[in-house]
Amino acid sequence: MSEGISQADRPSAVEGHAPDLFAKFDPLIAMREGLLASGITDPFNLVMEKVLSPTRAICNGRETILLGTYNYMGMTFDPDVIEAGKNALADYGSGTTGSRVLNGTYAGHKEVERALREFYAMDHAMVFSTGYQANLGIISTVAGKGDYIVLDIDSHASIWDGCKLGDAEIVPFRHNDIEAMEKRLRRIPEGAGKLVVLEGVYSMLGDIAPLKEMVAVAKKHGAMVLVDEAHSMGFMGHHGRGVAEAQGVLDDVDFVIGTFSKSVGTVGGFCVSNHPKFEILRLVCRPYVFTASLPPSVVATAATSIRKLMQGSNKRAHLWENSKTLHTGLKRLGFQLGTEEPESAIIAVIMPDLERGAAMWEALIEGGLYVNLARPPATPANMTLLRCSLCAEHTEDEVQTILGIFAKAGKAVGII
Amino acid sequence: MDRAQVDETIRTLIAPFNKKGVAIADSTGFAGDLEFDSLTVMDFVAAIEDEFDIIISMNQQAEIENFGQLVDAVTKMVVK
Numbered sequence: 467m468s469e470g471i472s473q474a475d476r477p478s479a480v481e482g483h484a485p486d487l488f489a490k491f492d493p494l495i496a497m498r499e500g501l502l503a504s505g506i507t508d509p510f511n512l513v514m515e516k517v518l519s520p521t522r523a524i525c526n527g528r529e530t531i532l533l534g535t536y537n538y539m540g541m542t543f544d545p546d547v548i549e550a551g552k553n554a555l556a557d558y559g560s561g562t563t564g565s566r567v568l569n570g571t572y573a574g575h576k577e578v579e580r581a582l583r584e585f586y587a588m589d590h591a592m593v594f595s596t597g598y599q600a601n602l603g604i605i606s607t608v609a610g611k612g613d614y615i616v617l618d619i620d621s622h623a624s625i626w627d628g629c630k631l632g633d634a635e636i637v638p639f640r641h642n643d644i645e646a647m648e649k650r651l652r653r654i655p656e657g658a659g660k661l662v663v664l665e666g667v668y669s670m671l672g673d674i675a676p677l678k679e680m681v682a683v684a685k686k687h688g689a690m691v692l693v694d695e696a697h698s699m700g701f702m703g704h705h706g707r708g709v710a711e712a713q714g715v716l717d718d719v720d721f722v723i724g725t726f727s728k729s730v731g732t733v734g735g736f737c738v739s740n741h742p743k744f745e746i747l748r749l750v751c752r753p754y755v756f757t758a759s760l761p762p763s764v765v766a767t768a769a770t771s772i773r774k775l776m777q778g779s780n781k782r783a784h785l786w787e788n789s790k791t792l793h794t795g796l797k798r799l800g801f802q803l804g805t806e807e808p809e810s811a812i813i814a815v816i817m818p819d820l821e822r823g824a825a826m827w828e829a830l831i832e833g834g835l836y837v838n839l840a841r842p843p844a845t846p847a848n849m850t851l852l853r854c855s856l857c858a859e860h861t862e863d864e865v866q867t868i869l870g871i872f873a874k875a876g877k878a879v880g881i882i
Numbered sequence: 883m884d885r886a887q888v889d890e891t892i893r894t895l896i897a898p899f900n901k902k903g904v905a906i907a908d909s910t911g912f913a914g915d916l917e918f919d920s921l922t923v924m925d926f927v928a929a930i931e932d933e934f935d936i937i938i939s940m941n942q943q944a945e946i947e948n949f950g951q952l953v954d955a956v957t958k959m960v961v962k
């Protein structure tokens with residue numbers, strides 16, 4: 467090797483002081499250190515030492531009411547669900563050690579896809595290892611080079627990452643703005659393929675999308691429509707199929723994305739569709755192909771849970787009651803909320819800033835209540851939010867206890 | 883419409899977003915000089931799209947870092 471080449475391989479400028487690839491995280495590290503230096507408990511380092519039920523756990527040695535788990539229907543400790551999981555674990559082992567398209571499709575994977583087809587009354591269902599991967603896979607595969615994806619600016623990270631993974635042109639519009647969406651669809655060049663991506667419930671503020679109008683506009687412009695119903699499955703719409711069902715437009719939705727990690731009470735993601743060529747996605751969708759399938763116990767618990775959710779109308783009614791009681795109570799206490807009226811099972815409490823948000827979170831956890839702290843940049847308009855998600859298993863008394871803890875903490879921190 | 887007219891129109895459109903009154907030159911950067919966050923970018927892009935009846939995808943925006951590049955890109959879309 468010549469002298470010249472070996473020198474070019476090691477430019478002198480870099481030697482000794484190569485840039486630290488972690489330098490870009492410095493502002494975030496500083497923000498965290500600043501927050502923790504004020505003596506506050508790290509809100510992103512909580513450990514559930516024991517879980518007693520869908521609504522109770524032991525945190526820091528204290529029994530805590532869970533109000534930030536998205537365990538909407540309380541299926542995690544359902545005896546039938548647990549039993550199905552135990553049986554599958556015993557009969558099929560702890561894991562599949564393989565992709566769905568190789569050795570990772572067991573009877574249980576077929577069964578959970580059947581349960582989904584029945585739940586949604588749709589022709590096709592495809593189960594992914596997480597909801598994140600379902601969005602990643604479907605969005606990046608369905609919309610290709612030269613196609614356009616029109617999406618809400620407040621879309622979930624998994625939707626944005628699906629856009630980033632694919633080759634389509636990405637066009638966002640202002641949150642829930644029907645006119646802004648229509649203008650963008652209208653300007654897409656003739657002949658280009660179009661995919662509109664929406665969510666039923668937006669999980670930051672707990673508000674819902676005007677799907678009736680938006681789906682109609684999308685169809686008028688010849689676009690396919692994907693709706694992420696992660697936060698509505700199991701309790702919105704007559705059959706619990708989500709906001710699209712509740713607003714009567716499910717037949718016009720081409721793809722519904724969902725997750726097993728919320729109402730279903732386990733882990734996994736899916737897409738259901740009536741598209742006649744849907745099954746080809748199993749061969750071309752990389753986040754489906756190049757990862758191991760869900761463990762047999764997980765698909766067994768999911769299938770059992772989904773079938774039970776088909777009969778969940780009493781629980782649904784109680785969940786709505788809880789949501790209304792909490793919303794009314796918090797509003798009356800003087801908290802600022804994400805929506806004027808309760809629109810879903812998520813109630814977002816808007817904090818004046820990150821410092822007081824973290825202080826409020828700490829006061830709540832010390833009072834025996836867990837909620838979800840959301841901070842910039844994950845939040846719309848850089849808000850700090852305490853996100854509360856209700857469970858059908860929260861009792862009326864528990865909701866009153868929750869309001870009491872909020873009142874005490876809010877006064878102590880000086881927010882109300 | 884020529885480049886000068888596009889330049890003038892975008893200069894008017896940017897005013898309400900230019901909160902600090904930064905002097906606009908071709909080399910003025912949206913992230914660095916004007917400190918636009920993602921919401922501001924979306925609203926500013928929407929204002930331009932509505933004015934010229936065009937679409938500027940995020941993929942195209944990724945190539946546009948300063949005012950001059952934006953005027954060039956829009957001119958190319960408008961003068962066909």
Ligand SMILES: Cc1ncc(COP(=O)(O)O)c(C=O)c1O
Binds near residue numbers: 601665669734
């Ligand atoms: C709207 C939305 N889509 C997708 C996901 C991803 O779901 P999963 O937890 O199954 O990856 C979530 C949950 O984080 C979500 O809120």
